[in-house]
Amino acid sequence: MRHLRALCAIADTGSLHRAARELGVAQPSLSTQLKRIEHELGGRLFIRERTGCRPTPLGRVVLGRARPLVAEMRALVAEARATAAGGPRLRIGSTASRALAGWLRRLRQRPATDPALQMDVSANALLRMVADGQLDVAFVHEVEGSPLRVPDGLRTRVLVEREPQCVSLPNDHPAASRPVVRLTELAQDRWMIDPTVDGEWDAVQRMLRAAGIEPLVLHGDYHTAASLVATGEVVTVCQPTSPSRPEAAVRRIDGDPLGVRLLLAARTEEDLDSVFPELEEAYWETTLQAPAYREWLMTRGAPLFRESRGAPPAAVRRT
Structure with a gap:
């Protein structure tokens, strides 16, 4: 598991130096560890360039198997610690979004709510984790022209039908x-x-x-x-x-x-209902800090203010 965490850190940071700092080890030690892993697997996992490290085709295959294992171990540890501390936590997964901080802040303001967070660049990986019971909900984006593989049984709710990149x-x-x-x-x-x-x-x-x-x-x-x-x-x-x-x-x-669709996924409608309003408010809060995007929304007739909550409603669709 230590080797798998190292590979994921190198891929996520794009740099041996930053990965070593994140893992709390010396860069020469991490470099030696990577060479040992590559020797064991029989091929290079990363191409080292002036701009950083990027996975080779073999590296992408290995990372595709490693990420779920590392995520599962993290979820296991988080759940065990939460249980030992007195009860389960709300387990949230998310791809990158500036709305995330506001969403977590709002959830923490609720009584007895301290959400755990799992970040991943792969929306499909997060959806699988929700389906497998490792996460309660996942906030992900679907790139236009590349539909996500939504596992059977998951419920989704659209936050924004098309966000222009x-x-x-x-x-x-x-x-x-x-x-x-x-x-x-x-x-x-x-x-x-x-x-x-x-x-x-x-x-x-x-x-x-x-x-x-x-x-x-x-x-x-x-x-x-x-x-x-x-x-x-x-x-x-x-x-x-x-x-x-x-x-x-x-x-x-x-x-x-280029556009993406933003959606929330969970196993039940009740799970969606429990966190969607806070996500909706947090997202529209970010639009108030992005004048160009706010103007884009206004030209398309999207409301930008709602007096009672200080944020506009998103277009919601249930599937």
Whole structure:
């Protein structure tokens, strides 16, 4: 299990240095451990590049099996500790979202509620964990054109039917001077995409091909991408609620060619009802901090304020 945790940490951080820091070990020790694992499995698991580490085809196969095992062990430990402390916790899974902090804050304000959190870049992995009883609910995104594999028996509720994805680019990029960017303006830039996010690499490829461009694409996690955007090395896709920073700008893509559907999954309608209102409020709270996205919603007739709760209602659909 220690080896599997190390492999997941390297993949998630995209760097031996950051993975070693996360695991609390020295980088040379982690490098030696990785070489030992690769020798045992008979092939390289990661390609080391100047920009970091990315999984090889063998590495992706191994990670596909390792992640559920590591997640299951974490869930087992969390559940055991919670039981020993006096009772079960609300077990939440989520892909990355700026609404997550507000959602957890609201849930913790309820009596006797202290949610446990499991993050994963794979929405499909989180859905399987809900179906297997390892999680109570999962908040995930479904990339347009790449339907999620929802296990039988799960109930889902849509938070946002289509959230348009934006592009993050260096603040001194010529295209950053305008609120909307044409993809052809980014044809000469290097793009960084995380291929471990379910469906995202395929969707970005389709988007770029439809625009008639074939830019150089680097593979890496989005934490690394954010750092490289700041130094002018790459551009990358991002959520519309992502904030612009002094070194990086978030801009809409002309025509909104890339979208995701945001949904909550659980085993019962009662589980959905128990946490959906707080998620809804938290998400719309983030839109108030993203002026460009708020304007986009307004042009499409989406309400942005609700006096009684301070947030607009989302379009809800039960399946």
